[in-house]
Amino acid sequence: MADYNESAYEREQSSEGYMSGSGGGGGGGFFDGNSTPCERLIFDAQLSSPKEAVVALLQEQDILPIEMLSIGTTSVVAVLYKDQIAGGIASPAVQRLRQCMTEGYKFKALVISKNDGQVRLRVSGA
Incomplete structure (x- = not known):
């Protein structure tokens, strides 16, 4: 786990320990619950709490x-x-993603669409 110290970022955390915000979306993709093996975990998600300056650079x-x-x-x-x-x-799949990452699996996000600050991602193994 990387160490990151940014108070504004910390304030955005929900009680579940992942970022909130950027309304709507989530879900979709190929996620079928906690039974999905980590090596086959793929799902679509919304980028939450997008950082405007960084999102402007995404394609x-x-x-x-x-x-x-x-x-x-x-x-x-x-x-x-x-x-x-x-x-x-x-995404509803973020809990499973967290479990898999804790077990040592690596993941990446493909930007599948971008509309102003709304960014759709496809999450899969790295």
Whole structure:
């Protein structure tokens, strides 16, 4: 887990430990619950709490790393772009993603669409 210290980022964390915000979306894709083996986990998601300055740089088809970061005593799942936080992941599958990452699996996010600040991602194994 990487260490990251940014108070504004920390304030955006929900009680579940992942980023909230950017309304709507989530779900979709190929996620079928906690029974999905980590090596086959693929789902579509919305970028949550998007960082405007970073999102402005994103383009469709960009492949972004997903990391678990430590914010104080909380770990969060974040999507990165050139070592900057682009935002979090809004999806019912985020809990399974967190479990798989804790087990050592690596994941990436493909930007499948971008409409102003709304970014759709396809999450899959790295």
